[in-house]
Amino acid sequence: MSRIYLSSPDIGAREEELCVAALRSGWVAPLGPMVDAFEEALAHRCGRRHAVALSSGTAALHLALLELGAGPGTVVIVPTMTFVATANAVVYCGATPVFVDCDFIDGNLDPEMLEEALLSLRREGHHVAAVIAVDLLGHCANYARIEAICADAGVPLLADAAEALGARHGGRPAGSFGSAAILSFNGNKVISTSGGGALLTDDERLAERVRYLSTQAREPVAHYEHTEIGYNYRLSNILAALGIAQLERLDEMIARRRRLREGYSGVFTGVEGVDVFQRDGDADDNCWLTAILVDPVTARWKRDELATALSLSDVETRPLWKPMHQQPVFAGAPAFLRGNADRLFAVGLALPSGSALSDAEAGYVRGLIESFLFDRADRGALIDV
Numbered sequence: 440m441s442r443i444y445l446s447s448p449d450i451g452a453r454e455e456e457l458c459v460a461a462l463r464s465g466w467v468a469p470l471g472p473m474v475d476a477f478e479e480a481l482a483h484r485c486g487r488r489h490a491v492a493l494s495s496g497t498a499a500l501h502l503a504l505l506e507l508g509a510g511p512g513t514v515v516i517v518p519t520m521t522f523v524a525t526a527n528a529v530v531y532c533g534a535t536p537v538f539v540d541c542d543f544i545d546g547n548l549d550p551e552m553l554e555e556a557l558l559s560l561r562r563e564g565h566h567v568a569a570v571i572a573v574d575l576l577g578h579c580a581n582y583a584r585i586e587a588i589c590a591d592a593g594v595p596l597l598a599d600a601a602e603a604l605g606a607r608h609g610g611r612p613a614g615s616f617g618s619a620a621i622l623s624f625n626g627n628k629v630i631s632t633s634g635g636g637a638l639l640t641d642d643e644r645l646a647e648r649v650r651y652l653s654t655q656a657r658e659p660v661a662h663y664e665h666t667e668i669g670y671n672y673r674l675s676n677i678l679a680a681l682g683i684a685q686l687e688r689l690d691e692m693i694a695r696r697r698r699l700r701e702g703y704s705g706v707f708t709g710v711e712g713v714d715v716f717q718r719d720g721d722a723d724d725n726c727w728l729t730a731i732l733v734d735p736v737t738a739r740w741k742r743d744e745l746a747t748a749l750s751l752s753d754v755e756t757r758p759l760w761k762p763m764h765q766q767p768v769f770a771g772a773p774a775f776l777r778g779n780a781d782r783l784f785a786v787g788l789a790l791p792s793g794s795a796l797s798d799a800e801a802g803y804v805r806g807l808i809e810s811f812l813f814d815r816a817d818r819g820a821l822i823d824v
Protein backbone atom coordinates (compact mmCIF):
# COMPACT_ATOMS: atom_id res chain seq x y z
CA MET A 440 0.00 0.00 0.00
CA SER A 441 1.50 3.38 -0.97
CA ARG A 442 1.56 6.28 1.46
CA ILE A 443 -1.88 7.43 2.61
CA TYR A 444 -2.25 11.18 2.99
CA LEU A 445 -4.56 13.27 5.13
CA SER A 446 -6.37 14.81 2.17
CA SER A 447 -4.98 14.53 -1.34
CA PRO A 448 -6.51 15.97 -4.52
CA ASP A 449 -9.31 13.97 -6.14
CA ILE A 450 -8.90 14.39 -9.89
CA GLY A 451 -10.78 12.48 -12.58
CA ALA A 452 -11.69 12.37 -16.25
CA ARG A 453 -13.90 15.47 -16.13
CA GLU A 454 -11.04 17.60 -14.77
CA GLU A 455 -8.78 16.34 -17.55
CA GLU A 456 -11.43 17.06 -20.17
CA LEU A 457 -12.04 20.66 -19.08
CA CYS A 458 -8.34 21.47 -18.62
CA VAL A 459 -7.56 20.22 -22.12
CA ALA A 460 -10.53 22.23 -23.44
CA ALA A 461 -9.13 25.35 -21.72
CA LEU A 462 -5.66 24.76 -23.19
CA ARG A 463 -7.02 24.18 -26.68
CA SER A 464 -9.20 27.30 -26.49
CA GLY A 465 -6.04 29.41 -26.28
CA TRP A 466 -7.19 31.04 -23.03
CA VAL A 467 -4.25 30.24 -20.80
CA ALA A 468 -3.99 33.67 -19.16
CA PRO A 469 -5.47 34.62 -15.78
CA LEU A 470 -8.68 35.60 -17.53
CA GLY A 471 -11.07 33.90 -19.90
CA PRO A 472 -14.39 32.09 -20.19
CA MET A 473 -13.51 29.39 -17.63
CA VAL A 474 -12.76 32.05 -14.99
CA ASP A 475 -16.12 33.71 -15.68
CA ALA A 476 -18.00 30.39 -15.59
CA PHE A 477 -16.23 29.28 -12.40
CA GLU A 478 -17.11 32.56 -10.68
CA GLU A 479 -20.74 32.21 -11.70
CA ALA A 480 -20.91 28.63 -10.44
CA LEU A 481 -19.24 29.56 -7.13
CA ALA A 482 -21.56 32.51 -6.51
CA HIS A 483 -24.55 30.30 -7.27
CA ARG A 484 -23.37 27.48 -5.03
CA CYS A 485 -22.65 29.82 -2.12
CA GLY A 486 -25.78 31.93 -2.46
CA ARG A 487 -23.84 35.10 -3.24
CA ARG A 488 -24.27 37.77 -5.87
CA HIS A 489 -20.55 37.97 -6.70
CA ALA A 490 -17.51 35.70 -6.71
CA VAL A 491 -13.98 36.76 -7.67
CA ALA A 492 -11.59 33.91 -8.50
CA LEU A 493 -8.11 34.51 -7.09
CA SER A 494 -4.73 32.80 -6.92
CA SER A 495 -5.23 31.60 -3.31
CA GLY A 496 -7.43 31.81 -0.26
CA THR A 497 -4.71 33.89 1.37
CA ALA A 498 -4.89 36.42 -1.49
CA ALA A 499 -8.66 36.59 -1.01
CA LEU A 500 -8.22 37.27 2.72
CA HIS A 501 -5.63 39.94 1.99
CA LEU A 502 -7.75 41.89 -0.51
CA ALA A 503 -10.96 41.51 1.51
CA LEU A 504 -9.22 42.86 4.62
CA LEU A 505 -7.71 45.80 2.71
CA GLU A 506 -11.16 46.73 1.41
CA LEU A 507 -12.79 46.33 4.83
CA GLY A 508 -10.34 48.89 6.15
CA ALA A 509 -7.63 46.84 7.86
CA GLY A 510 -4.43 48.86 7.94
CA PRO A 511 -1.80 50.36 10.21
CA GLY A 512 -3.31 51.48 13.51
CA THR A 513 -6.23 49.03 13.33
CA VAL A 514 -6.77 45.61 14.87
CA VAL A 515 -8.54 42.56 13.42
CA ILE A 516 -10.05 39.78 15.53
CA VAL A 517 -8.80 36.35 14.43
CA PRO A 518 -9.78 32.97 15.92
CA THR A 519 -6.63 31.52 17.47
CA MET A 520 -7.64 28.04 16.27
CA THR A 521 -6.92 28.39 12.56
CA PHE A 522 -4.35 27.93 9.83
CA VAL A 523 -1.71 30.66 9.81
CA ALA A 524 -2.97 32.19 6.53
CA THR A 525 -5.87 33.84 8.38
CA ALA A 526 -3.50 35.74 10.65
CA ASN A 527 -0.81 36.38 8.02
CA ALA A 528 -3.27 38.28 5.81
CA VAL A 529 -3.95 40.69 8.69
CA VAL A 530 -0.23 41.40 9.01
CA TYR A 531 0.11 41.92 5.21
CA CYS A 532 -2.31 44.86 5.66
CA GLY A 533 -0.20 46.37 8.43
CA ALA A 534 -2.95 45.68 10.98
CA THR A 535 -2.53 43.83 14.28
CA PRO A 536 -4.22 40.45 14.80
CA VAL A 537 -5.95 39.95 18.15
CA PHE A 538 -6.51 36.27 18.86
CA VAL A 539 -9.72 34.96 20.41
CA ASP A 540 -10.30 31.49 21.80
CA CYS A 541 -12.68 28.87 20.48
CA ASP A 542 -15.48 26.78 21.83
CA PHE A 543 -14.17 23.35 22.89
CA ILE A 544 -17.08 21.48 21.27
CA ASP A 545 -16.59 22.59 17.66
CA GLY A 546 -13.32 24.53 17.77
CA ASN A 547 -14.92 27.67 16.30
CA LEU A 548 -14.80 31.28 17.50
CA ASP A 549 -16.53 31.49 20.89
CA PRO A 550 -19.25 34.18 20.61
CA GLU A 551 -19.00 35.09 24.30
CA MET A 552 -15.25 35.59 24.06
CA LEU A 553 -15.77 37.62 20.90
CA GLU A 554 -18.14 39.96 22.74
CA GLU A 555 -15.69 40.29 25.60
CA ALA A 556 -12.82 41.03 23.20
CA LEU A 557 -14.81 43.65 21.27
CA LEU A 558 -15.83 45.40 24.48
CA SER A 559 -12.36 45.38 25.91
CA LEU A 560 -10.70 46.56 22.67
CA ARG A 561 -13.23 49.37 22.40
CA ARG A 562 -12.61 50.39 25.96
CA GLU A 563 -8.89 50.60 25.26
CA GLY A 564 -9.60 52.83 22.28
CA HIS A 565 -8.64 50.40 19.51
CA HIS A 566 -10.22 50.62 16.08
CA VAL A 567 -11.43 47.11 15.18
CA ALA A 568 -11.42 47.00 11.37
CA ALA A 569 -12.95 43.53 11.06
CA VAL A 570 -13.80 40.26 12.78
CA ILE A 571 -12.77 37.05 11.01
CA ALA A 572 -14.67 33.84 11.75
CA VAL A 573 -13.25 30.52 10.54
CA ASP A 574 -15.31 27.43 9.66
CA LEU A 575 -12.97 24.90 11.25
CA LEU A 576 -12.55 21.62 9.36
CA GLY A 577 -15.74 22.36 7.40
CA HIS A 578 -18.05 23.06 10.35
CA CYS A 579 -19.54 26.56 10.10
CA ALA A 580 -18.94 29.03 12.90
CA ASN A 581 -21.90 30.09 15.02
CA TYR A 582 -23.00 32.79 12.57
CA ALA A 583 -26.45 33.14 14.10
CA ARG A 584 -24.74 34.79 17.08
CA ILE A 585 -21.56 36.14 15.49
CA GLU A 586 -23.41 38.09 12.78
CA ALA A 587 -25.59 39.72 15.45
CA ILE A 588 -22.61 40.57 17.66
CA CYS A 589 -20.72 42.16 14.75
CA ALA A 590 -23.80 44.09 13.62
CA ASP A 591 -24.33 45.43 17.15
CA ALA A 592 -20.70 46.48 17.35
CA GLY A 593 -20.78 47.98 13.84
CA VAL A 594 -17.74 45.89 12.80
CA PRO A 595 -17.67 44.08 9.44
CA LEU A 596 -17.50 40.28 9.51
CA LEU A 597 -15.22 38.35 7.16
CA ALA A 598 -15.97 34.61 6.95
CA ASP A 599 -12.93 32.41 6.30
CA ALA A 600 -14.74 29.49 4.68
CA ALA A 601 -11.51 28.08 3.20
CA GLU A 602 -12.28 24.64 4.67
CA ALA A 603 -16.06 24.75 4.40
CA LEU A 604 -17.21 24.84 0.76
CA GLY A 605 -20.45 22.84 0.56
CA ALA A 606 -21.20 23.04 4.30
CA ARG A 607 -24.36 24.76 5.58
CA HIS A 608 -25.48 26.59 8.71
CA GLY A 609 -29.06 27.46 9.61
CA GLY A 610 -30.22 26.67 6.08
CA ARG A 611 -27.58 28.90 4.44
CA PRO A 612 -24.46 27.77 2.57
CA ALA A 613 -20.92 28.36 3.84
CA GLY A 614 -19.56 31.42 2.08
CA SER A 615 -22.87 33.29 2.34
CA PHE A 616 -22.09 34.84 5.74
CA GLY A 617 -20.55 38.18 6.61
CA SER A 618 -19.79 41.25 4.50
CA ALA A 619 -17.53 38.95 2.52
CA ALA A 620 -16.32 35.36 2.68
CA ILE A 621 -13.32 33.58 1.22
CA LEU A 622 -12.71 30.08 -0.13
CA SER A 623 -9.52 28.12 -0.78
CA PHE A 624 -8.90 25.57 -3.54
CA ASN A 625 -5.47 24.51 -2.37
CA GLY A 626 -4.31 20.95 -2.99
CA ASN A 627 -5.69 19.54 0.24
CA LYS A 628 -9.04 21.32 0.41
CA VAL A 629 -12.48 19.86 -0.40
CA ILE A 630 -12.07 20.93 -4.03
CA SER A 631 -8.74 21.84 -5.56
CA THR A 632 -7.50 23.94 -8.47
CA SER A 633 -3.94 22.96 -7.40
CA GLY A 634 -3.77 26.45 -5.93
CA GLY A 635 -6.55 29.01 -5.88
CA GLY A 636 -9.16 30.85 -3.89
CA ALA A 637 -12.14 33.14 -4.18
CA LEU A 638 -13.78 36.12 -2.61
CA LEU A 639 -17.57 36.00 -2.19
CA THR A 640 -19.81 38.96 -1.48
CA ASP A 641 -23.19 40.53 -2.23
CA ASP A 642 -21.55 43.96 -2.41
CA GLU A 643 -20.93 44.83 -6.05
CA ARG A 644 -18.49 47.62 -5.23
CA LEU A 645 -16.40 45.34 -3.03
CA ALA A 646 -16.29 42.67 -5.74
CA GLU A 647 -15.22 45.27 -8.34
CA ARG A 648 -12.53 46.70 -6.08
CA VAL A 649 -11.10 43.23 -5.36
CA ARG A 650 -11.11 42.37 -9.07
CA TYR A 651 -9.28 45.63 -9.78
CA LEU A 652 -6.68 45.22 -7.01
CA SER A 653 -6.04 41.61 -8.06
CA THR A 654 -5.01 42.69 -11.57
CA GLN A 655 -2.27 45.17 -10.57
CA ALA A 656 -4.82 47.97 -10.08
CA ARG A 657 -4.79 48.63 -13.80
CA GLU A 658 -6.97 51.51 -14.95
CA PRO A 659 -9.27 50.76 -17.92
CA VAL A 660 -7.15 52.60 -20.51
CA ALA A 661 -5.01 51.29 -23.36
CA HIS A 662 -1.68 52.28 -21.83
CA TYR A 663 -0.81 50.92 -18.38
CA GLU A 664 -2.05 53.52 -15.92
CA HIS A 665 -1.99 53.07 -12.14
CA THR A 666 -3.19 55.27 -9.32
CA GLU A 667 -2.89 52.64 -6.56
CA ILE A 668 -0.69 49.74 -5.55
CA GLY A 669 -2.16 46.52 -6.94
CA TYR A 670 -1.47 42.80 -6.75
CA ASN A 671 -1.09 39.90 -9.17
CA TYR A 672 -3.71 37.67 -7.58
CA ARG A 673 -6.03 36.50 -10.39
CA LEU A 674 -6.77 32.80 -11.03
CA SER A 675 -5.63 31.35 -14.34
CA ASN A 676 -8.20 30.17 -16.89
CA ILE A 677 -6.69 26.66 -16.90
CA LEU A 678 -7.01 26.34 -13.13
CA ALA A 679 -10.55 27.68 -13.30
CA ALA A 680 -11.34 24.79 -15.69
CA LEU A 681 -10.14 22.42 -12.98
CA GLY A 682 -12.37 24.27 -10.52
CA ILE A 683 -15.49 23.94 -12.65
CA ALA A 684 -15.03 20.18 -12.93
CA GLN A 685 -14.37 19.89 -9.18
CA LEU A 686 -17.41 21.96 -8.28
CA GLU A 687 -19.61 19.69 -10.42
CA ARG A 688 -18.43 16.79 -8.25
CA LEU A 689 -18.56 18.60 -4.90
CA ASP A 690 -21.60 16.79 -3.49
CA GLU A 691 -20.25 13.40 -4.44
CA MET A 692 -16.88 14.26 -2.84
CA ILE A 693 -18.56 15.46 0.36
CA ALA A 694 -20.62 12.25 0.51
CA ARG A 695 -17.39 10.30 0.24
CA ARG A 696 -15.76 12.28 3.09
CA ARG A 697 -18.88 11.74 5.19
CA ARG A 698 -18.70 7.97 4.67
CA LEU A 699 -15.09 8.04 5.87
CA ARG A 700 -16.20 9.91 9.01
CA GLU A 701 -18.95 7.35 9.62
CA GLY A 702 -16.38 4.58 9.25
CA TYR A 703 -14.14 6.18 11.90
CA SER A 704 -17.14 6.77 14.16
CA GLY A 705 -17.86 3.05 13.95
CA VAL A 706 -14.29 2.18 14.90
CA PHE A 707 -14.33 4.47 17.95
CA THR A 708 -17.85 3.66 19.16
CA GLY A 709 -17.61 2.45 22.73
CA VAL A 710 -13.90 3.32 22.97
CA GLU A 711 -13.56 5.20 26.24
CA GLY A 712 -11.80 8.53 26.18
CA VAL A 713 -12.11 9.04 22.42
CA ASP A 714 -14.59 11.36 20.72
CA VAL A 715 -14.96 12.04 17.03
CA PHE A 716 -14.53 15.83 16.89
CA GLN A 717 -17.59 17.85 15.77
CA ARG A 718 -19.54 14.59 15.35
CA ASP A 719 -22.59 15.85 17.24
CA GLY A 720 -24.60 18.03 14.90
CA ASP A 721 -22.40 17.49 11.84
CA ALA A 722 -25.30 16.89 9.43
CA ASP A 723 -24.57 20.20 7.66
CA ASP A 724 -20.76 19.87 7.64
CA ASN A 725 -18.69 19.06 4.57
CA CYS A 726 -16.55 16.68 6.69
CA TRP A 727 -13.35 18.13 5.19
CA LEU A 728 -11.23 16.47 7.87
CA THR A 729 -12.30 13.97 10.49
CA ALA A 730 -10.41 14.35 13.74
CA ILE A 731 -10.57 12.56 17.06
CA LEU A 732 -10.02 13.94 20.56
CA VAL A 733 -8.14 11.57 22.85
CA ASP A 734 -8.36 12.05 26.61
CA PRO A 735 -5.16 10.25 27.66
CA VAL A 736 -6.38 9.62 31.21
CA THR A 737 -9.60 7.85 30.28
CA ALA A 738 -8.26 6.23 27.11
CA ARG A 739 -4.98 5.24 28.82
CA TRP A 740 -3.07 6.04 25.63
CA LYS A 741 -1.96 9.26 24.04
CA ARG A 742 -2.88 10.83 20.74
CA ASP A 743 0.79 10.70 19.68
CA GLU A 744 0.99 6.95 20.22
CA LEU A 745 -1.71 6.40 17.59
CA ALA A 746 -0.06 8.96 15.29
CA THR A 747 3.25 7.08 15.58
CA ALA A 748 1.66 3.68 15.02
CA LEU A 749 -0.06 4.91 11.85
CA SER A 750 3.03 6.70 10.61
CA LEU A 751 4.99 3.42 10.86
CA SER A 752 2.50 2.04 8.32
CA ASP A 753 2.94 5.12 6.12
CA VAL A 754 -0.40 6.69 7.07
CA GLU A 755 -0.40 10.46 7.55
CA THR A 756 -2.18 12.05 10.51
CA ARG A 757 -1.84 15.53 11.97
CA PRO A 758 -2.62 17.30 15.23
CA LEU A 759 -5.28 20.00 14.98
CA TRP A 760 -3.93 23.47 14.06
CA LYS A 761 -1.40 24.78 16.54
CA PRO A 762 -3.18 27.87 17.91
CA MET A 763 -1.88 31.19 16.62
CA HIS A 764 -1.15 32.55 20.11
CA GLN A 765 1.29 29.62 20.57
CA GLN A 766 3.14 30.35 17.32
CA PRO A 767 6.59 31.88 17.79
CA VAL A 768 5.91 34.39 15.01
CA PHE A 769 2.93 35.78 16.94
CA ALA A 770 4.53 35.69 20.39
CA GLY A 771 3.28 38.62 22.44
CA ALA A 772 0.26 39.32 20.22
CA PRO A 773 -2.83 40.35 22.20
CA ALA A 774 -5.15 37.41 22.90
CA PHE A 775 -8.35 36.53 24.76
CA LEU A 776 -8.01 32.94 25.92
CA ARG A 777 -9.73 30.29 28.01
CA GLY A 778 -7.52 27.32 27.25
CA ASN A 779 -9.91 25.64 24.81
CA ALA A 780 -7.70 25.92 21.72
CA ASP A 781 -4.72 24.77 23.80
CA ARG A 782 -6.64 21.69 24.90
CA LEU A 783 -7.84 20.87 21.38
CA PHE A 784 -4.29 21.18 20.08
CA ALA A 785 -3.05 18.86 22.83
CA VAL A 786 -5.58 16.07 22.26
CA GLY A 787 -6.84 16.39 18.66
CA LEU A 788 -5.67 14.25 15.77
CA ALA A 789 -6.89 14.54 12.17
CA LEU A 790 -7.16 11.24 10.28
CA PRO A 791 -6.98 10.53 6.53
CA SER A 792 -10.18 12.08 5.16
CA GLY A 793 -9.66 12.70 1.44
CA SER A 794 -12.38 11.83 -1.06
CA ALA A 795 -9.77 10.18 -3.29
CA LEU A 796 -9.15 7.49 -0.67
CA SER A 797 -10.27 4.12 -2.03
CA ASP A 798 -12.46 1.73 -0.02
CA ALA A 799 -9.44 -0.56 0.31
CA GLU A 800 -7.28 2.28 1.68
CA ALA A 801 -10.01 3.43 4.07
CA GLY A 802 -10.47 -0.15 5.29
CA TYR A 803 -6.71 -0.53 5.71
CA VAL A 804 -6.52 2.61 7.91
CA ARG A 805 -9.50 1.47 10.03
CA GLY A 806 -7.88 -1.95 10.41
CA LEU A 807 -4.64 -0.37 11.66
CA ILE A 808 -6.57 1.70 14.20
CA GLU A 809 -8.53 -1.34 15.34
CA SER A 810 -5.39 -3.35 15.97
CA PHE A 811 -3.85 -0.39 17.81
CA LEU A 812 -6.97 -0.22 20.01
CA PHE A 813 -6.93 -3.98 20.53
CA ASP A 814 -3.32 -3.84 21.76
CA ARG A 815 -4.14 -0.99 24.16
CA ALA A 816 -7.26 -2.73 25.49
CA ASP A 817 -5.12 -5.79 26.15
CA ARG A 818 -2.53 -3.71 27.96
CA GLY A 819 -5.32 -1.99 29.91
CA ALA A 820 -6.73 -5.35 30.98
CA LEU A 821 -3.32 -6.40 32.26
CA ILE A 822 -2.95 -3.15 34.21
CA ASP A 823 -6.40 -3.69 35.74
CA VAL A 824 -5.32 -7.12 36.99
Ligand SMILES: *Cc1c(COP(=O)(O)O)cnc(C)c1O
Nearest residue numbers: 495496497522524601623625636
Ligand atom coordinates in the same frame (compact mmCIF):
# COMPACT_ATOMS: atom_id res chain seq x y z
C1 LIG B 1 -6.25 26.71 3.56
C2 LIG B 1 -6.68 27.82 4.42
C3 LIG B 1 -6.43 29.17 4.07
C4 LIG B 1 -5.53 29.58 2.95
O1 LIG B 1 -5.86 29.18 1.70
P1 LIG B 1 -4.72 29.09 0.55
O2 LIG B 1 -5.55 28.88 -0.67
O3 LIG B 1 -3.85 27.95 0.90
O4 LIG B 1 -4.01 30.39 0.53
C5 LIG B 1 -6.97 30.15 4.87
N1 LIG B 1 -7.67 29.87 5.96
C6 LIG B 1 -7.90 28.60 6.35
C7 LIG B 1 -8.71 28.37 7.58
C8 LIG B 1 -7.40 27.54 5.60
O5 LIG B 1 -7.59 26.28 6.03
